[in-house]
Amino acid sequence: MNLRAAEEGKEYIIKSIETDDEELDAFLFSLGCYSGEPITVIAHKKGGCIVSIKDGRYNIDKDLAEAIII
Numbered sequence: 001m002n003l004r005a006a007e008e009g010k011e012y013i014i015k016s017i018e019t020d021d022e023e024l025d026a027f028l029f030s031l032g033c034y035s036g037e038p039i040t041v042i043a044h045k046k047g048g049c050i051v052s053i054k055d056g057r058y059n060i061d062k063d064l065a066e067a068i069i070i
Helices: 022-031 062-067
Strands: 011-013 038-045 048-053 056-061
Touching (some): 048 062, 056 062
Antiparallel strands (some): 011 038, 038 048
16 A cells, blocks of 8 residues: 555554655655655655654655555
């Protein structure tokens, strides 16, 4: 399941990031978004969703949300 299908307010554990873009992988890693890390969807929006990773909240687009497997 990916983040687009996640319930709002429920904590999940990231299983994998499915992207071929090394820059994007590095960016997500710098945010603390990598395998084994907890992630919570705060709200689903039209263009993506707002997530909480560690102590930060981030707005991610729908393509990125589909690449994060939980």
